[in-house]
Amino acid sequence: MTGYIVRRLLTTIPVLLGITFIVFAMVSLAPGDAISLMLGSETANVANVERLRRELGLDLPWYEQYLRYMKGLLTGDMGRSITYKRPVVDMIRERFNNTLILAASSTLFALVISLPLGIAAAYQRRSWIDYGASTLAMLGVSLPSFYLGLLLIIVFGLNLGWLPIRGMASRSASLGTYIRHLILPSVTLGSGLAGILTRLTRSSVLEALSQDYVRTARAKGVGERKVLYKHALRNALLPVTTTFGLQFGGLLGGAAIIETIFSWPGVGMLAVNAVKQRDIPLIQGTTLVFALGFVLVTLVVDILYVAIDPRIRYE
Amino acid sequence: MSRDMSREEKTARSELAHLVKVFLRHRLGVVGLVMLSCFVLAAVFAPVVAPYDPLEMDLLNPFAPPGSPGHLLGTDNYGRDILSRLIHGSRISLLIGIVAVTIAAVLGSCLGLLAGYYGGWVDALVMRLVEVFYAFPFLILVIGVMAVLGPSIYNVMIVLGVVSWPLYARLVRAQVMALKSEDFVKAATAMGLSDARIMFRHILPNVLTPVIVSATLGIPGAILSSAALGFLGFGVQPPWPEWGAMVSEAKDFMLIDSNMIIWPGMCVFLVVLSFNFVGDAVRDALDPRLAKQLH
Numbered sequence: 270m271t272g273y274i275v276r277r278l279l280t281t282i283p284v285l286l287g288i289t290f291i292v293f294a295m296v297s298l299a300p301g302d303a304i305s306l307m308l309g310s311e312t313a314n315v316a317n318v319e320r321l322r323r324e325l326g327l328d329l330p331w332y333e334q335y336l337r338y339m340k341g342l343l344t345g346d347m348g349r350s351i352t353y354k355r356p357v358v359d360m361i362r363e364r365f366n367n368t369l370i371l372a373a374s375s376t377l378f379a380l381v382i383s384l385p386l387g388i389a390a391a392y393q394r395r396s397w398i399d400y401g402a403s404t405l406a407m408l409g410v411s412l413p414s415f416y417l418g419l420l421l422i423i424v425f426g427l428n429l430g431w432l433p434i435r436g437m438a439s440r441s442a443s444l445g446t447y448i449r450h451l452i453l454p455s456v457t458l459g460s461g462l463a464g465i466l467t468r469l470t471r472s473s474v475l476e477a478l479s480q481d482y483v484r485t486a487r488a489k490g491v492g493e494r495k496v497l498y499k500h501a502l503r504n505a506l507l508p509v510t511t512t513f514g515l516q517f518g519g520l521l522g523g524a525a526i527i528e529t530i531f532s533w534p535g536v537g538m539l540a541v542n543a544v545k546q547r548d549i550p551l552i553q554g555t556t557l558v559f560a561l562g563f564v565l566v567t568l569v570v571d572i573l574y575v576a577i578d579p580r581i582r583y584e
Numbered sequence: 585m586s587r588d589m590s591r592e593e594k595t596a597r598s599e600l601a602h603l604v605k606v607f608l609r610h611r612l613g614v615v616g617l618v619m620l621s622c623f624v625l626a627a628v629f630a631p632v633v634a635p636y637d638p639l640e641m642d643l644l645n646p647f648a649p650p651g652s653p654g655h656l657l658g659t660d661n662y663g664r665d666i667l668s669r670l671i672h673g674s675r676i677s678l679l680i681g682i683v684a685v686t687i688a689a690v691l692g693s694c695l696g697l698l699a700g701y702y703g704g705w706v707d708a709l710v711m712r713l714v715e716v717f718y719a720f721p722f723l724i725l726v727i728g729v730m731a732v733l734g735p736s737i738y739n740v741m742i743v744l745g746v747v748s749w750p751l752y753a754r755l756v757r758a759q760v761m762a763l764k765s766e767d768f769v770k771a772a773t774a775m776g777l778s779d780a781r782i783m784f785r786h787i788l789p790n791v792l793t794p795v796i797v798s799a800t801l802g803i804p805g806a807i808l809s810s811a812a813l814g815f816l817g818f819g820v821q822p823p824w825p826e827w828g829a830m831v832s833e834a835k836d837f838m839l840i841d842s843n844m845i846i847w848p849g850m851c852v853f854l855v856v857l858s859f860n861f862v863g864d865a866v867r868d869a870l871d872p873r874l875a876k877q878l879h
Binding site for chain 2: 280283284287288291292295296407410411412413414415416419420422423427518519520521522523525526529540541543544545547549552553555556559560563564567
């Protein structure tokens, strides 16, 4: 187990290097001069361009620039935002928890919906539960999240007036208010993941139920409840774990859209605003943070998988 | 020889007929195919089918409700006919979906072919690159690169394509590695054919089917992403009637008129839904054992 974890950790090193390199290279991808792009046409006179070029180290060869960039990252320096004139790290730190909360509650929503629904659908195949679950899953997978978000805003916010549609509750607000602000964004962000996981849970529970060990257990006279929960589910949920890890990236990408729609003050909205203002250091910072978050989640899921499934450990 | 060919052809044809039969048994698959055909027809014949020019404004007649005379789905804030904009929008969305997926499939297949055929450091390099691309949340990387390149319909296609190649590289690489030990490849090598010839003439045709299938299944994803980009304002720009951009324009008038939001979003949803229905049916047709187990 420890051996596996060490090996898995080692494989993330080249990935991390690759990520930082791509994020670093984003500046040089810009057509024409990145600097005049950042300054805008009015302020891009020769003196300003020269000053910013030196400030960003763009007069150095690319490998020295990369080394400088990496050195900065390791000391917690992601550069300064051009529009806000503040360290990118500070701006991300202020919003990081908000995105974490939104991602966590969306994940919770997706799991609470998809697991019971997928299991019930598999267990009562071709019943109304099964058809209902398939329909919901199809909706979740096919509805564009920005569209779902706006529909929910129109119905529950504007027409019925049940739920708040903008922003986050302040820290002094009661828990109830806090949760009410979370509902619409979390449902919107979690619905895609819920759809994918419902379909997957259903098919993998179905597959597990058709295995020999389930037939053996039933033949032995083990109760149905125990067959389902102890024998079938344990095996069925393994692929669900992996898929969850892989799909978490979709959730993070969706956060950029959902935070923008609901004015949720997180890293996703920061990224979208950075793109609107062409604030390249800020774009680099937010992209990097999202990638690191995703790498971390995949890492944890992989290690969890081995912890759950002893067969892999001995290979 | 010719008799063998015709027999082979016959089995191939009956196999295809069988696949079609299995597909047609899948009711939702047929529904999806019909819906999809409608969108494709609308896209191909857009200038003929659309009652108005999608960019033509009628400032005296904004926010007309659906069912108004001459405007089946009403008009938007500039009095432009919503139905005509949606019809022309299907052109943009389908085109982006198809081109983006083609770029991804061609790029990914070439890299996968090289990696699988040569192995060694080429393989290691390509696979590390695949891992790095997979480490980014897809949409975040797309937004970041779009930000640097600037919004335009061509950049949407290029960026969505370039960011999605790893899937195809993985797929092709695995197939090529399996095929490399087949007799026909060994024979080609023994005959002294060049690497390029072996790769593109002998191996590639054998891995094309799964690539085409997954590319087709990848189209709805590309359409969703391009709509999301359009919505955020980083994709196709107004006044072009891209569905995502239309939703984005409409959201400013949410309080006055929700009609403008409903239709373009519905179109994205219906196209993606019909692709998903068709995709499920195709998967069932190709893997009947699994289908029997799951349905």
